[in-house]
Amino acid sequence: MIPVAVMNTLQVVILVLVAAGAMVVVRTKVRVRQVLALSAYGVLLAILFFVFQAPDVTLSELTVGAVALPIILLLAIAKVRKPEQ
Amino acid sequence: MTPRQRAWFFAVAAAGLVACYLWAFTGLPGFGNYPGPYGQEILRRAVGETHATGVVSTVNFLYRGFDTVGEEFILFAAAAGMSVLLRKLRAERETGPADEADSRTIPATSSAVRIPALLLVGPTVVIGWWLASHAQTNPSGGFQGGVILATAFILVYLSGEFFTFRKLSPVVLVDAVEALGAGGFAAVGLAAVVMNLPFLYNYLPLGQFPGAISSSGTIALISFFVGLEVAAAFVLIVGELLEQTLLRSA
Numbered sequence: 001m002i003p004v005a006v007m008n009t010l011q012v013v014i015l016v017l018v019a020a021g022a023m024v025v026v027r028t029k030v031r032v033r034q035v036l037a038l039s040a041y042g043v044l045l046a047i048l049f050f051v052f053q054a055p056d057v058t059l060s061e062l063t064v065g066a067v068a069l070p071i072i073l074l075l076a077i078a079k080v081r082k083p084e085q
Numbered sequence: 086m087t088p089r090q091r092a093w094f095f096a097v098a099a100a101g102l103v104a105c106y107l108w109a110f111t112g113l114p115g116f117g118n119y120p121g122p123y124g125q126e127i128l129r130r131a132v133g134e135t136h137a138t139g140v141v142s143t144v145n146f147l148y149r150g151f152d153t154v155g156e157e158f159i160l161f162a163a164a165a166g167m168s169v170l171l172r173k174l175r176a177e178r179e180t181g182p183a184d185e186a187d188s189r190t191i192p193a194t195s196s197a198v199r200i201p202a203l204l205l206v207g208p209t210v211v212i213g214w215w216l217a218s219h220a221q222t223n224p225s226g227g228f229q230g231g232v233i234l235a236t237a238f239i240l241v242y243l244s245g246e247f248f249t250f251r252k253l254s255p256v257v258l259v260d261a262v263e264a265l266g267a268g269g270f271a272a273v274g275l276a277a278v279v280m281n282l283p284f285l286y287n288y289l290p291l292g293q294f295p296g297a298i299s300s301s302g303t304i305a306l307i308s309f310f311v312g313l314e315v316a317a318a319f320v321l322i323v324g325e326l327l328e329q330t331l332l333r334s335a
Contacts, residue, residue: 068319079326
């Protein structure tokens, strides 16, 4: 029988931060700012995976969530943006 | 439906959702309590079977290697589809917005962006290669390494050198590298079938001791090919998008 583990403070803190970060991303109305918020949210998620002892997933999340996805979104926004917006 | 009725409808549905959600929570195993048999079994035998200490990579490239081949080709198909969609047709002419001032020029990249971007290119390439080539020993792998390698090219662009970016990554070359990566992974797996072994069977020598760079047989090789594929796919996607965004050929 494996003893039931208890969450430590760091894990609780990062879970709360990720929940708050998701709210910030959803509530941000300006698209470019929203992408930057999403990138920061990606970093938060990466920290979450690290705190929960999944360093492989941390690296994937950092590279894709915090870097690659925002770049692609920014380029797409730049392409479809109306002038003076 | 009036707004009032809609609000009631929402309230009932939300209450039901919350009730079901809480009910589902009561049936979850305790925090950190893993009830499945596979995790324990893999932890028990993975290092001895493969001489790779990066067990996550072992799972990705060996035990569930078949799924990873599929994921590999999803990315391959996405990048290929993108370059087909965004290709320039022979008769295509792009023009700027009608209300754009003729004299509008793109501001030059500031030194505050240029210099850090250029300084980071070298370290980024090293970290990317290191990650792609150490899947068998560390928490890393071809996927993460590949994306980081691709960001080295993006840094070249950020330093204000779009044409250097294009010169460093001609589409024909990037396409070839992507195909080599995807095909290499499949070929490593199919070679086992030719030898009358199961697809993706680890047929290479495992190396003398677990944790060495040269250990792990096919895992390191597959990670290398995945790194090539992922790096090329991301360079291709970003390159195509940049071209669409920046270049309006007259």
